[in-house]
Amino acid sequence: xxxxxxxxxxxxxxxxxxxxxxxxxxxxxxxxxxxxxxxxxxxxxxxxxxxxxxxxxxxxxxxxxxxxxxxxxxxxxxxxxxxxxxxxxxxxxxxxxxxxxxxxxxxxxxxxxxxxxxxxxxxxxxxxxxxxxxxxxxxxxxxxxxxxxxxxxxxxxxxxxxxxxxxxxxxxxxxxxxxxxxxxxxxxxxxxxxxxxxxxxxxxxxxxxxxxxxxxxxxxxxxxxxxxxxxxxxxxxxxxxxxxxxxxxxxxxxxxxxxxxxxxxxxxxxxxxxxxxxxxxxxxxxxxxxxxxxxxxxxxxxxxxxxxxxxxxxxxxxxxxxxxxxxxxxxxxxxxxxxxxxxxxxxxxxxxxxxxxxxxxxxxxxxxxxxxxxxxxxxxxxxxxxxxxxxxxxxxxxxxxxxxxxxxxxxxxxxxxxxxxxxxxxxxxxxxxxxxxxxxxxxxxxxxxxxxxxxxxxxxxxxxxxxxxxxxxxxxxxxxxxxxxxxxxxxxxxxxxxxxxxxxxxxxxxxxxxxxxxxxxxxxxxx
Amino acid sequence: xxxxxxxxxxxxxxxxxxxxxxxxxxxxxxxxxxxxxxxxxxxxxxxxxxxxxxxxxxxxxxxxxxxxxxxxxxxxxxxxxxxxxxxxxxxxxxxxxxxxxxxxxxxxxxxxxxxxxxxxxxxxxxxxxxxxxxxxxxxxxxxxxxxxxxxxxxxxxxxxxxxxxxxxxxxxxxxxxxxxxxxxxxxxxxxxxxxxxxxxxxxxxxxxxxxxxxxxxxxxxxxxxxxxxxxxxxxxxxxxxxxxxxxxxxxxxxxxxxxxxxxxxxxxxxxxxxxxxxxxxxxxxxxxxxxxxxxxxxxxxxxxxxxxxxxxxxxxx
Numbered sequence: 114x115x116x117x118x119x120x121x122x123x124x125x126x127x128x129x130x131x132x133x134x135x136x137x138x139x140x141x142x143x144x145x146x147x148x149x150x151x152x153x154x155x156x157x158x159x160x161x162x163x164x165x166x167x168x169x170x171x172x173x174x175x176x177x178x179x180x181x182x183x184x185x186x187x188x189x190x191x192x193x194x195x196x197x198x199x200x201x202x203x204x205x206x207x208x209x210x211x212x213x214x215x216x217x218x219x220x221x222x223x224x225x226x227x228x229x230x231x232x233x234x235x236x237x238x239x240x241x242x243x244x245x246x247x248x249x250x251x252x253x254x255x256x257x258x259x260x261x262x263x264x265x266x267x268x269x270x271x272x273x274x275x276x277x278x279x280x281x282x283x284x285x286x287x288x289x290x291x292x293x294x295x296x297x298x299x300x301x302x303x304x305x306x307x308x309x310x311x312x313x314x315x316x317x318x319x320x321x322x323x324x325x326x327x328x329x330x331x332x333x334x335x336x337x338x339x340x341x342x343x344x345x346x347x348x349x350x351x352x353x354x355x356x357x358x359x360x361x362x363x364x365x366x367x368x369x370x371x372x373x374x375x376x377x378x379x380x381x382x383x384x385x386x387x388x389x390x391x392x393x394x395x396x397x398x399x400x401x402x403x404x405x406x407x408x409x410x411x412x413x414x415x416x417x418x419x420x421x422x423x424x425x426x427x428x429x430x431x432x433x434x435x436x437x438x439x440x441x442x443x444x445x446x447x448x449x450x451x452x453x454x455x456x457x458x459x460x461x462x463x464x465x466x467x468x469x470x471x472x473x474x475x476x477x478x479x480x481x482x483x484x485x486x487x488x489x490x491x492x493x494x495x496x497x498x499x500x501x502x503x504x505x506x507x508x509x510x511x512x513x514x515x516x517x518x519x520x521x522x523x524x525x526x527x528x529x530x531x532x533x534x535x536x537x538x539x540x541x542x543x544x545x546x547x548x549x550x551x552x553x554x555x556x557x558x559x560x561x562x563x564x565x566x567x568x569x570x571x572x573x574x575x576x577x578x579x580x581x582x583x584x585x586x587x588x589x590x591x592x593x594x595x596x597x598x599x600x601x602x603x604x605x606x607x608x609x610x611x612x613x614x615x616x617x618x619x620x621x622x623x624x625x626x627x628x629x630x631x632x633x634x635x636x637x638x639x640x
Numbered sequence: 641x642x643x644x645x646x647x648x649x650x651x652x653x654x655x656x657x658x659x660x661x662x663x664x665x666x667x668x669x670x671x672x673x674x675x676x677x678x679x680x681x682x683x684x685x686x687x688x689x690x691x692x693x694x695x696x697x698x699x700x701x702x703x704x705x706x707x708x709x710x711x712x713x714x715x716x717x718x719x720x721x722x723x724x725x726x727x728x729x730x731x732x733x734x735x736x737x738x739x740x741x742x743x744x745x746x747x748x749x750x751x752x753x754x755x756x757x758x759x760x761x762x763x764x765x766x767x768x769x770x771x772x773x774x775x776x777x778x779x780x781x782x783x784x785x786x787x788x789x790x791x792x793x794x795x796x797x798x799x800x801x802x803x804x805x806x807x808x809x810x811x812x813x814x815x816x817x818x819x820x821x822x823x824x825x826x827x828x829x830x831x832x833x834x835x836x837x838x839x840x841x842x843x844x845x846x847x848x849x850x851x852x853x854x855x856x857x858x859x860x861x862x863x864x865x866x867x868x869x870x871x872x873x874x875x876x877x878x879x880x881x882x883x884x885x886x887x888x889x890x891x892x893x894x895x896x897x898x899x900x901x902x903x904x905x906x907x908x909x910x911x912x913x914x915x916x917x918x919x920x921x922x923x924x925x926x927x928x929x930x931x932x933x934x935x936x937x938x939x940x941x942x943x944x945x946x947x948x949x950x951x952x953x954x955x956x957x
Binding site for chain 2: 167169173174175176177178185256257258259261263264331332333334335355357358359360361363364365367368370371373374519520521522523525526527529538539557558
């Protein structure tokens with residue numbers, strides 16, 4: 114019963130992942146952005162100092178914490194971003210941009226990286242030093258803990274890494290890693306002061322080096338922060354920033370319409386459509402935020418035959434899926450992760466529905482009258498709808514799909530090893546991180562069971578290639594292979610939708626969820 | 641009076657057993673659910689090694705009976721245990737959520753009793769006439785409306801269209817008394833259904849009582865109409881209403897999830913919803929104990945009131 118009353122988006126937001134996130138999107142705002150990056154595109158105001166902005170997010174109730182390394186929900190990530198910095202963060206194309214790290218430099222073999230920190234201070238005035246960075250990373254990597262970013266930091270040999278000075282660090286890696294800056298930008302890899310992790314330290318008076326300093330926090334309700342005037346990237350325009358928690362989308366919208374908050378995260382496409390033209394609130398669409406896919410397990414029947422996989426690629430009518438399952442709030446996919454991101458192979462032809470060819474392929478593979486179970490769940494917006502639409506599309510190619518709805522709370526663990534076909538989605542992360550987490554033989558969340566030694570070798574080759582153009586070529590080879598016979602049927606990329614009050618300016622419009630400019634409030638002001 | 645005392649003792653004992661049964665059932669059901677707190681926490685990043693590490697950090701790798709025994713032992717010392725998800729004491733979750741819920745429940749009941757009884761008596765007095773028909777049909781319509789729909793409707797009209805009231809209590813936290821206007825809509829929604837059921841019950845009870853032989857007898861003695869209605873007929877109609885009221889209070893206290901979610905009120909319903917989603921068994925158990933005890937006590941109270949008001953009807957233990 115409650116599933117009907119609480120549909121849709123999901124207190125446990127899908128945070129992309131251990132790896133990374135990108136910015137890469139363009140979005141319109143109510144006040145008329147024309148593809149420029151921020152919502153003040155028309156220049157109708159210059160940044161104004163002062164004021165308190167209240168931002169409503171879906172949260173995690175009483176178990177929320179300000180420990181940035183425990184960040185798991187969008188609300189956690191947004192709070193952590195206000196208070197802390199990472200060494201790097203993702204730009205609009207999901208390439209790593211320097212933040213606390215002023216610059217980085219690799220040795221010839223790409224397995225030693227020298228990082229120089231910029232001059233930055235924590236909120237109590239202490240400088241951010243190499244020791245703080247090493248402390249933070251060692252805390253995240255602690256095998257006794259289960260911090261989300263631990264897997265991302267895995268390439269670093271922390272025992273061998275050392276400080277070379279107050280602001281210099283030499284990271285020793287276990288293997289060549291050309292995209293090492295992505296590791297520095299990993300989700301949850303925040304820099305905290307040395308010793309900050311001592312018992313209860315984050316809940317009482319947390320200290321970071323981010324744009325806002327701590328004022329008060331009540332788990333599941335509200336967190337208040339104040340401008341940090343000495344922030345290295347320039348003091349925020351806002352005087353105060355408050356995060357409030359409202360798990361229901363309708364509550365967030367109502368609070369925004371009623372003037373109780375100025376920023377509402379995660380809105381439904383229908384809400385966005387209803388308000389986009391009315392002008393009462395601004396609607397921001399962060400494009401390419403969420404990959405939407407069906408995931409075929411390539412190690413078992415019927416998908417161990419690549420002709421069957423290709424037939425499924427051809428069964429999908431992507432426009433219909435985007436219109437039906439995402440209410441039109443998205444763009445079609447081409448069976449490749451990371452549309453618009455760095456290294457994305459955009460030269461490949463757009464896949465279109467071709468039922469005749471699909472039927473022929475299935476016949477060749479001896480899989481006529483195929484029956485498949487498609488696992489879905491209400492765990493993410495649009496999954497159930499997408500499953501229903503795809504079932505009808507498959508019927509036209511003679512494939513019988515039975516949709517099976519599973520538990521919301523254990524869905525991601527359930528589909529990892531079970532079944533053969535399931536609904537899937539992912540937040541933004543660099544293409545390299547998507548591959549390393551999901552498509553290598555030893556990947557921890559390899560839901561398509563894509564295990565090919567030669568593919569692993571290509572990935573290693575990319576990571577050992579110094580020259581960027583050559584590296585891009587290797588990435589393209591990997592993607593061509595996935596496009597031809599991979600297990601991810603990536604049919605679309607959903608917009609991430611935000612609502613803002615009319616007087617909120619400076620909200621980035623090209624920032625897929627999880628990137629630097631997403632939920633970034635130090636560049637926002639109240640007109 | 642010893643009969644009454646043994647009745648109370650029996651009911652309390654039964655209540656304690658019921659509470660234990662509820663807790664065991666909750667534990668068994670949460671165990672039977674697919675996935676555990678570690679799986680729920682891992683979310684879309686179900687790296688098996690990470691799940692195992694979380695499980696170990698939460699001590700979920702220990703057998704279920706050991707965890708249950710530990711928890712029950714703590715309970716005997718008044719310790720509700722600690723949350724799996726945050727490591728904070730469960731007692732704190734309960735006390736944090738109790739305030740807003742209690743406030744909503746108190747306000748609702750304070751309005752519910754006069755309105756519900758008033759409407760019921762009014763309708764009974766005018767049985768079959770326009771006022772009765774009006775009250776009966778309006779209460780039926782409102783009763784048939786799901787709270788969620790009514791809540792959305794009220795927000796749209798009263799808060800967003802007319803701007804008379806704040807649409808949610810977002811950001812006010814537990815300081816709801818400091819923002820009384822934010823309480824109006826949730827209390828209206830909470831009132832809507834109980835007022836209808838209560839007034840209809842009172843109306844029916846009154847009509848029955850007014851038609852009863854003892855009222856007819858009182859009339860023959862020339863007792864005034866008002867006195868008959870309030871001293872003779874109403875108490876008879878009160879017994880079922882009191883029991884209905886107890887169930888309503890129970891429902892209000894045990895967290896009215898829809899209203900809390902819609903208006904962002906951080907009460908027990910919200911705590912429960914989050915705890916279930918996170919498979920935070922100790923919190924769910926703590927709430928189950930609390931709800932169990934509340935239900936038992938309130939129903940006992942209602943039965944005693946009913947016993948007192950209408951001894952002739954006989955109260956089943």
